[in-house]
Amino acid sequence: MNQRIQQLFNIEFPIIQAGMIWCSGWRLAAAVSNAGGLGIIGAGSMHPETLKEHLQKCKAATTKPFAVNVPMLYPEMKEIIDLIIQENVKIVFTSAGNPATWTSHLKAHGITVVHVVSSVKFAKKAELAGVDAVVAEGFEAGGHNGREETTTLVLIPMVREAISIPLIAAGGVANGRSMLAAEALGADGVQIGSRFAASAESSAHQNFKNKIVAAGEGETLLTMKKLTPVRLLRNKFFQDVIELEKRGGTSQEMEALLGKRRAKKGMFEGDMEEGELEIGQVAASINKIQPAAEIVREIWEEYLQVKKSLCG
Structure with missing residues (x-):
């Protein structure tokens, strides 16, 4: 892949861990960032005082860049934004709302802003709002999804044609092969949720991790x-x-x-x-619970191996 995502976030690999509700606490975010990707704390399940604790523990656990994901329909949005600025968070992923609402305010405080979309229409709106990058999430993704039901295979090329800012592919990506496929479709990096939800550092309950691994x-x-x-x-x-x-x-x-x-x-x-x-x-392709660092390494190594084999 090109270096746009690595340069934007100052990370080693263009692998971003999704900010998943109830799964993405400080342990997972720090582990992914320490492994060379971009870890994300999912603020969607956190009150401001809980998020503050996770931010401070994450900063103590890693010197690498990490981000916070904030669903914009969150009822305590202003308090969360104020806290993010106060705690000197450098990267924010926004989702589930109008990016124009907070992007300029965040960027005025030196924060890199990424917005999650599920359609070309909202990718264009996000770029017009001034975000630094877009996550385009296909129908395959877990959690809250777009009503358009556009698959990642279809969505990424269309969004790539529509915007000029860095593009991160999400939905159905869990290994090096799918990462390479995302690159071929026009993505500059990938965001991965389900596989990290089943990681050792995920804050999800063990029962849920076991069910992910058992899913067919x-x-x-x-x-x-x-x-x-x-x-x-x-x-x-x-x-x-x-x-x-x-x-x-x-x-x-x-x-x-x-x-x-x-x-x-x-x-x-x-x-x-x-x-x-x-x-x-x-989830059907996830068959074991692994440390986050091992997941990052496996994805990157497989990506390089498959790319080399295809390029001869």
Whole structure:
């Protein structure tokens, strides 16, 4: 790959660990950054005081660059932004909202801003808002997803044609082969979630990590499209969602079923039946729990090997 992402973030490898709710605490972020990638603390599940603790522990655990992911629909957004500035965070990934809202404010404080999108339309809007790079996330990705249902294979080339700023591919990327494929499609780097969710340093519950490793082909599905589309592993809660959708349930009924703390119950507390289990399609190819540094090294080495074999 070219050096645009490495230069933008001052990292060794163009491998970014996604800021996943309930999985991306300071231990994982520090481990990925120490391994030469870009670790991200996922602020979506954190109140400001919790995020402050994670930021300070991450700074103590690594001297390398790391980032914070902030879903822009977060109810305590101003407090989170103020804290990020106060703690001298250098890189912020924003998602689930209008990038124009906070980008200029963050950049005025010397912060590099990246926005996550799932369509060409929003990639263009992000570039116009002044972000430094875009993560284009395909339909295969875990967690909250785009309504367009555009796959990574289709999305990345279209976004590449539409914007000039660095482009990071996400969704279905978990190894060196898929990283090389993303490069061929026009990406400057990759963002990886599911494989790091199952890492040793992930803050996810061990039950969830085990379920990721055990997942087979076809065991995830994009659901809750009337509310907020999210890709889930099959379990009792998943079946309840599917049955409600089949009955033509309203968004209000879906909200009532989802309730509060459903994602925490599953991914963080380990309830594999009643919890919300967000993961990507690529979980089917993940067959072991590894240290984050080992994951980074394996991905990069495989990328180089496959690229060399294809180039003769």
